[in-house]
Amino acid sequence: MTMDGLNTTGPRRPRRRFAALTATLAIGALALSACAESQRGDDAAAEGDVDSTFIFAASADPASLDPAFASDGESFRVSRQIFEGLVGVEAGTPDPEPLLAESWEQSDDGLSYTFQLKDGVTFHDDTSFNAEAVCANFDRWYNWEGVQQASSVSYYYNSLFKGFADSPENAVYESCAVDDELTATVNLREPFAGFIAALSLPAFAMQSPTALEEYDADGVSGTPEAPVLSSYATEHPVGTGPFEFVSWENGQQIELTAYEDYWGEQGQVQDIIFRVIDDPTTRRQSLEAGDIDGYDLVAPADTASLADKGFNIMARDPFTILYLGFNQEIEELADIKVRQAFAHAIDKDALIAQTLPEGTKPALQFIPDSVNGYNDDVTEYEYDPEKAKDLLAEAGYEDGFEIDFNYPTGVSRPYMPTPEQVFSNISAQLEEVGITVNPQPNKWSPDYLDRIQGGPDHGIHLLGWTGDYNDTDNFVGVHFGTPKEDFGFENQELFDKLAEARGIPDVDEQTPLYEEINADIVDFLPVLPLAHPAPSLGFSPRVESYPVSPVNDEVFNQIVLSE
Numbered sequence: 340m341t342m343d344g345l346n347t348t349g350p351r352r353p354r355r356r357f358a359a360l361t362a363t364l365a366i367g368a369l370a371l372s373a374c375a376e377s378q379r380g381d382d383a384a385a386e387g388d389v390d391s392t393f394i395f396a397a398s399a400d401p402a403s404l405d406p407a408f409a410s411d412g413e414s415f416r417v418s419r420q421i422f423e424g425l426v427g428v429e430a431g432t433p434d435p436e437p438l439l440a441e442s443w444e445q446s447d448d449g450l451s452y453t454f455q456l457k458d459g460v461t462f463h464d465d466t467s468f469n470a471e472a473v474c475a476n477f478d479r480w481y482n483w484e485g486v487q488q489a490s491s492v493s494y495y496y497n498s499l500f501k502g503f504a505d506s507p508e509n510a511v512y513e514s515c516a517v518d519d520e521l522t523a524t525v526n527l528r529e530p531f532a533g534f535i536a537a538l539s540l541p542a543f544a545m546q547s548p549t550a551l552e553e554y555d556a557d558g559v560s561g562t563p564e565a566p567v568l569s570s571y572a573t574e575h576p577v578g579t580g581p582f583e584f585v586s587w588e589n590g591q592q593i594e595l596t597a598y599e600d601y602w603g604e605q606g607q608v609q610d611i612i613f614r615v616i617d618d619p620t621t622r623r624q625s626l627e628a629g630d631i632d633g634y635d636l637v638a639p640a641d642t643a644s645l646a647d648k649g650f651n652i653m654a655r656d657p658f659t660i661l662y663l664g665f666n667q668e669i670e671e672l673a674d675i676k677v678r679q680a681f682a683h684a685i686d687k688d689a690l691i692a693q694t695l696p697e698g699t700k701p702a703l704q705f706i707p708d709s710v711n712g713y714n715d716d717v718t719e720y721e722y723d724p725e726k727a728k729d730l731l732a733e734a735g736y737e738d739g740f741e742i743d744f745n746y747p748t749g750v751s752r753p754y755m756p757t758p759e760q761v762f763s764n765i766s767a768q769l770e771e772v773g774i775t776v777n778p779q780p781n782k783w784s785p786d787y788l789d790r791i792q793g794g795p796d797h798g799i800h801l802l803g804w805t806g807d808y809n810d811t812d813n814f815v816g817v818h819f820g821t822p823k824e825d826f827g828f829e830n831q832e833l834f835d836k837l838a839e840a841r842g843i844p845d846v847d848e849q850t851p852l853y854e855e856i857n858a859d860i861v862d863f864l865p866v867l868p869l870a871h872p873a874p875s876l877g878f879s880p881r882v883e884s885y886p887v888s889p890v891n892d893e894v895f896n897q898i899v900l901s902e
Contacts, residue, residue: 391609396634405572410494422544422578433809449530462547470523474515489563491793495542550577564793606896636751658889668827682720698873712853739773743798750783754803
């Protein structure tokens with residue numbers, strides 16, 4: 340298979356596509372009187388008549404500025420500005436398209452991919468981007484050792500490439516060859532149908548081999564539950580993207596500036612400030628005061644009022660899942676009847692109406708209906724508190740039981756803008772059937788994910804997923820394809836089916852197996868799918884268009900400003 344790429348001298352997106360995106364997404368410059376006067380001062384850099392400093396409110400600090408050691412949206416929002424991968428994402432879709440690779444060719448057996456690379460690209464430290472840099476990155480991931488291999492540290496490589504150099508029998512990746520300066524061939528041990536789409540993930544972005552070595556990027560210490568990353572991941576990230584790193588004041592803000600030698604179109608935005616504001620109300624107030632230009636995950640109660648005041652509200656298409664996770668290391672949760680009782684105890688419609696954005700759909704299975712393998716004929720667990728009580732009694736818990744309920748604080752996620760509200764709503768519903776919850780709040784970064792993914796010390800938990808690209812494996816394979824601390828179960832039949840499906844190169848041949856897998860997951864209930872939320876963003880009227888993406892592939896050199 341060959342896929343033609345972008346022009347070597349053109350912008351990151353073809354200009355005609357960028358213009359079409361602008362026309363499609365722009366809500367328009369609204370009356371300036373509708374917005375509170377900016378309080379940021381007049382010292383921001385300007386290009387022409389446009390204030391070229393863009394201030395975006397993040398809901399939390401990144402977990403890591405090294406995207407290879409990250410799995411959270413706030414890390415990836417920043418890394419998408421700094422780093423680029425061989426493969427990008429087509430504007431406004433979850434589908435892959437060429438980026439640093441202009442084209443690629445797949446061998447007939449699906450085991451080799453030859454990439455033709457863009458010429459004239461440099462990393463921010465003036466290191467050349469070439470085939471040697473590509474192979475250095477692939478070999479870096481493959482040769483991780485010790486704590487670097489923990490799923491809580493290298494989540495995506497673990498989930499998608501399965502093994503490392505010290506356990507090659509499990510690995511999908513085999514080797515990378517430098518064919519010439521701008522041609523690299525990546526060899527796999529087994530077919531991986533989602534390989535090209537997976538490379539659009541920020542976790543597989545190209546990083547400067549010089550900087551990785553200079554700042555000991557792989558010098559990870561600590562434990563899987565509490566990893567300690569090197570200074571590269573906190574102070575020295577180096578990519579090829581339109582913006583380069585300036586500073587990070589933990590808990591306060593991250594500053595980026597335009598990379599002067601960027602190979603593509605730089606755009607109007609010359610400086611970015613990611614200001615950390617973990618409270619949704621404070622984010623809204625900051626937008627109203629003119630202190631920020633925009634923020635993600637607008638609380639459902641705020642969308643209408645902000646729009647009425649003249650702010651631009653933009654919604655992403657739902658490509659998310661909010662779920663209640665079960666840790667089957669806990670005796671009660673290992674019983675399928677108990678997990679079924681949870682499923683019947685929760686009124687998803689009430690949960691959505693009271694805590695989630697307009698446009699959210701109840702989830703009957705783990706994947707959205709736009710993803711291949713969605714199955715219209717799966718077991719449905721209707722809201723039925725009496726059925727839930729009966730199932731608990733059959734499982735030997737007629738008087739109910741107490742369970743730890745883990746949930747994050749100090750964060751808003753695309754699948755869960757207000758975690759505390761979701762926790763309270765579900766807790767009240769569980770209490771009605773005799774399940775008493777023991778609240779276990781943890782700050783999102785770094786404690787929550789480390790606790791859920793790094794060890795068995797958790798019970799039921801709230802988490803979710805924003806699809807990274809349009810491939811079924813990115814939802815079900817990432818979560819249920821191998822044993823994980825999140826869920827604490829062994830189901831070799833499910834693992835084998837998922838491994839088989841991801842190795843089938845033809846989508847039409849994949850579909851029946853993924854339909855079967857999705858039905859199996861609903862019956863096995865490792866998690867309870869709750870909803871497919873539709874997250875909203877809010878912007879100042881000066882933001883004429885923003886590259887809204889269902890997979891959050893939103894690079895700020897594509898923003899169009901009116902003042």
